[in-house]
Amino acid sequence: MQQIPLGSTGITTSRVIFGTLPLGPLQAGLTPEEGGRLIRHALERGVSLVDTATLYETYPHVREGLEGFGGEVHIATKTHAPDGATARAHVELALRELGRERVDIVLLHGARIADPFTEREAVLEVLLAMKEEGKIGHVGLSSHYISAIRKAVAHPEIEVVHPLINRIGMGILDGSAEEMAEAIAACSRAGKGVYAMKALAGGNLIAEARASLRYVLGLPGVDAVAIGMLSETEIEANLALAGEGMADEATWQELEKKRRRLRIMERFCKGCGMCVDACVNNALTVVDGSARVDEATCVLCGYCGAACPEFIIRVV
Numbered sequence: 001m002q003q004i005p006l007g008s009t010g011i012t013t014s015r016v017i018f019g020t021l022p023l024g025p026l027q028a029g030l031t032p033e034e035g036g037r038l039i040r041h042a043l044e045r046g047v048s049l050v051d052t053a054t055l056y057e058t059y060p061h062v063r064e065g066l067e068g069f070g071g072e073v074h075i076a077t078k079t080h081a082p083d084g085a086t087a088r089a090h091v092e093l094a095l096r097e098l099g100r101e102r103v104d105i106v107l108l109h110g111a112r113i114a115d116p117f118t119e120r121e122a123v124l125e126v127l128l129a130m131k132e133e134g135k136i137g138h139v140g141l142s143s144h145y146i147s148a149i150r151k152a153v154a155h156p157e158i159e160v161v162h163p164l165i166n167r168i169g170m171g172i173l174d175g176s177a178e179e180m181a182e183a184i185a186a187c188s189r190a191g192k193g194v195y196a197m198k199a200l201a202g203g204n205l206i207a208e209a210r211a212s213l214r215y216v217l218g219l220p221g222v223d224a225v226a227i228g229m230l231s232e233t234e235i236e237a238n239l240a241l242a243g244e245g246m247a248d249e250a251t252w253q254e255l256e257k258k259r260r261r262l263r264i265m266e267r268f269c270k271g272c273g274m275c276v277d278a279c280v281n282n283a284l285t286v287v288d289g290s291a292r293v294d295e296a297t298c299v300l301c302g303y304c305g306a307a308c309p310e311f312i313i314r315v316v
């Protein structure tokens with residue numbers, strides 16, 4: 001499939017990036033072998049960038065997918081570390097578990113941080129130091145905040161941005177899709193690579209998947225979009241859509257019927273509220289001692305599941 005430059009990084013990427021969040025324990029809970037098979041299928045079809053994160057726990061899946069693959073593949077990961085020492089530990093973990101000496105892209109995983117340049121200054125300093133050490137290829141930022149993406153424009157050390165955008169603006173924390181699109185275009189003009197996330201709002205836009213993906217892929221400045229894919233059929237359909245604009249109608253109708261939702265096993269809930277604190281979209285509340293989700297605001301990111309000490313939240 002078509003490969004394009006990711007901003008000024010020197011990396012070339014397919015327009016569809018394999019997003020690994022749904023493969024791991026926060027969502028579908030596939031084994032590394034199962035997830036690796038899907039990643040490998042996508043690589044063989046021309047996907048050349050794989051997106052992961054410390055939080056996703058999918059390094060074994062990525063490693064499995066890349067094992068013995070001869071083509072050029074880049075890996076982007078993220079650290080949600082609150083401090084420099086933890087950020088270093090996260091990157092070292094990625095290097096170890098991925099079996100690499102360098103991670104191509106490491107993003108500050110700043111979903112809920114309006115100003116990462118002040119709130120995560122120490123993390124950025126460590127990531128830049130590790131770039132100097134040769135352990136990181138490029139440093140970037142992921143965010144659900146327009147303000148953070150706007151601020152990135154003036155920071156040349158941020159080479160890649162990974163913003164949340166979809167055509168209804170679901171999950172954007174401080175404004176509209178149009179405002180995020182403007183911030184994205186400004187980043188692109190400043191030479192940054194841009195790959196978008198949540199084009200389908202975590203599955204909420206699945207019924208209009210084609211229109212939603214075309215919207216994000218068509219935005220000025222968006223180089224690529226990370227999409228979580230759980231079957232070879234999804235991979236084929238997304239690649240067709242991003243490539244020649246041809247998608248098999250019957251396949252798409254089947255895919256667009258799929259529904260995903262957040263499942264909380266309420267009878268095991270202790271009502272501790274840790275999931276509420278983890279939800280950047282304020283989609284959770286504790287009512288009568290157990291957690292409840294507001295499906296109208298939930299973007300199915302699964303981060304609440306990572307925060308739950310009882311392991312009773314899943315995106316299904």
Ligand code: SF4
Nearest residue numbers: 279298299301302304
């Ligand atoms: S409720 Fe959970 S899955 Fe939904 S947006 Fe909040 S953290 Fe994400």
Ligand code: SF4
Nearest residue numbers: 269270272273275308
């Ligand atoms: S974190 Fe888990 S146990 Fe605590 S309130 Fe949320 S769902 Fe219940």
